[in-house]
Amino acid sequence: MTLIKSISGIRGTIGGKAGDTLNPLDIVKFTSAYATFIRRSGKSQSNTIVVGRDARISGEMVKNVVCGTLMGMGYDVLNIGLATTPTTELAVILSKAAGGIIITASHNPRHWNALKLLNEQGEFLTKADGNEVLAIADKEDFEYADVDHLGKYTEDDTFNRRHIDSVLALDLVDVDAIRKAHFKVCVDTINSVGGIILPDLLNALGVEAKFLNGTPNGDFAHNPEPLEKNLGGIMGEISKGGYDLGIVVDPDVDRLAFIQEDGKMYGEEYTLVTVADYILDHVKGATVSNLSSTRALRDVTEKHGCKYYAAAVGEVNVTTKMKEVGAVIGGEGNGGVIYPESHYGRDALVGISLFLSHLAHKGCKASELRASYPNYFIAKNRVDLTPDTDVDAILERVKERYANEKDVTVTDIDGVKLDFPDKWVHLRKSNTEPIIRVYSEAATMEAADELGKELMAFCKK
Known part of the structure; x- marks a missing residue:
């Protein structure tokens, strides 16, 4: 318990x-x-x-x-x-x-x-x-x-309807383009409130939708975190063909993941990247994500001639940084899209509507859209510690080890993040467990995992 x-x-x-x-x-x-x-x-x-x-x-x-x-x-x-x-x-x-x-x-x-x-x-x-x-x-x-x-x-x-109306009224939600695209999607709302509000949103957008686990009874049909290992059902359904996109939300509908028309994961990290690309096509400005999110957002932001900023992990830290730099879009790599034109909170309804607008404008398949972005892989590891371990001392030792490395940028606003030219690793202590979370990203999963395990070994010395 x-x-x-x-x-x-x-x-x-x-x-x-x-x-x-x-x-x-x-x-x-x-x-x-x-x-x-x-x-x-x-x-x-x-x-x-x-x-x-x-x-x-x-x-x-x-x-x-x-x-x-x-x-x-x-x-x-x-x-x-x-x-x-x-x-x-x-x-x-x-x-x-x-x-x-x-x-x-x-x-x-x-x-x-x-x-x-x-x-x-x-x-x-x-x-x-x-x-x-x-x-x-x-x-x-x-x-x-x-x-x-x-x-x-x-x-x-009445607030579900008022929420939908506010999303449809956003300038960059192109309802006409979405309707003309005649999208057919499959949606997994994991037996919670997404099964109440998303049918009405998609109907208003003219999107034909089939719902899996749509009954909002709280008896989740699978682990509710929208990760690939939990989404075999909807991935299998889409693999049968006939869909343009798969949409997956978590029980409270602030996280959003997509599945390509071929049944493969679009990549939860790329939800924000894609929406940001669309926003920056129309409005130039800063973007923000947390330190443990993909570098692809930085790449896309700079492609548009704009500035990317990183925040400590946690939604309130991201929104604080967004306000500080006047960001036009931000969020977290777990599929959380924060669009200030709507409100300062992760919102899957906003994310869905902006993503579909972008896909409609591009006139391409979801897999083709995904292939247009830089490809990175994130490995997620952890170092288990005893309750009396001095985690701060370990992180300080990591920071000192790389402080004078020429090609490494060290950030310590939330644990320690080491940015190398072609990869990064982020170490931060858990607020609830005696562990150090070790997230690392590189051009291949093997390289990302190798970097993470290298730092894990250093922590254990």
Whole structure:
């Protein structure tokens, strides 16, 4: 059983003892701490907090506890029901709420759930704000409302439609071009909220779609992380022929992966690369991704005569850097597209619509579009450590080893990243496990894995 408290929220497995799992007592404590933080921050005059959830089996239970607690703290609850993470983010903005709680464990298996916390801008809390919530929860430093000041409860199921309308209204979503292309796609929505909102989006775009695992019952048909090893079903379906594209989302629809018309993976890292190429065709400006994302985004950005910037891993770090440099597009290599013209959050609906616009304009097959981009491979490894290992000392030793290497650029804003002329490796400590994550990229998988294992061996010395 697991309960993980971090700056981004609280997540864990359902069932078991209080303090060890995601259970009603800890949900009440953490929700109370969040509501206390929102009130003390004074950043919004609103007394409303939005609540949305994915289709997980435990979602109804968690939602009831969260909503009741917020009302007990004196906040009005706007429950938007089964909704994607980006839909809930937009709902905070559109309703001018004080914040929002998304009930989702993202790509984690069915027995997990979590609370993701939003500020008044519909964005994830910063590290400092997240730490303040944790401190309030630790001290149980909160006070509930008296009977005359309890919050009110409202339900509103219109935000899925409003989200779709906002996507269709984006200048660079070319609805006419998509409709004229007569795309036929296969979509895996992994038994969650994608099965509710994506049929309406694709219908509005004039796209013929077949859905796999479309029933939003939370009983995931396979491991919900949109990686090749989990997607044999849709890859096999597309391999039969007759499709232009495969579309895969995770349970809360902020990650997006594509499958080519031949049944092969387009490459999750290349979701952002492709959308950025399309945006930069029309609007020049900076791009941002995190340090563990493919170098292909940098290459494509520079091809357009623009500047690429790297951010620390984590969506809030990417959005912070995007605002700092005025980026026109950004995101993460896990299939997360962040388009400021819509909002500062990963959004698969935006990603799908922009990708289809690009494919329609190019008039080519998905495999041909993929072949037009630089080809890189990422290897993902880890160094297992004992809990008392000084990880910071190990990373410092790596940094010192390469500090004076002529052809190596060392970046230490998030662990240590070593950029070589033709490859890179990124080492960063996990926030939840005694391990060092070692991601490496090169022109072949063999070269990427070799580089990663070379640094792993150095860490173990």
